[in-house]
Amino acid sequence: MKLGRVVGKVWATAKDDQLNSVRLALMQPVDEHEKPAGKIVVAADTINCRDGDIVYWVGGSEATSPYHDRRIPSDVTIIGLVDKLNT
């Protein structure tokens, strides 16, 4: 899992059925100092995060399984909100 900052939202009406009612966020991956690390991506948002939130996300095949009843076609899924980074 890695860290990211939510920088926006994406709306899409025509999309795969498995993505119905899945929120999409724009996310900038960040490092431990909350500095940008890599390119901005579109992520499936399972925690209802807001702009500016620091979150952690999972990539790869694990990103497809945040829900118990289905797999979603996502390769970046936000799965937790960071309250505090202790470094």
Add this chain to the structure above:
Amino acid sequence: MVLGRVIGNVVSTIKHDCYKNKKLALVKPISPDNKLKSGVQVAVDLVGAGKGDTVILSSEGRAAEELCGFSSRMPLRTLIVGIVDSLESDVK
């Protein structure tokens, strides 16, 4: 698996159910000659590692499923699976 150094921890309340009651550590990958590499990982700590510890990091979903006792696929892949006591390396 890769070597990493624990540089801190993550406090999080709103999260996926599979992260309940799990410690989250911030881990930076290191090279065998003890230098920090770029990138930082958020890892579930199964062994009770503390800040400054050198650890073994596993990044595989099925391993996580097995070690956490999940019965189905969960969105969790990075785990601390061991604390390194000592390291002998010929890598220059």
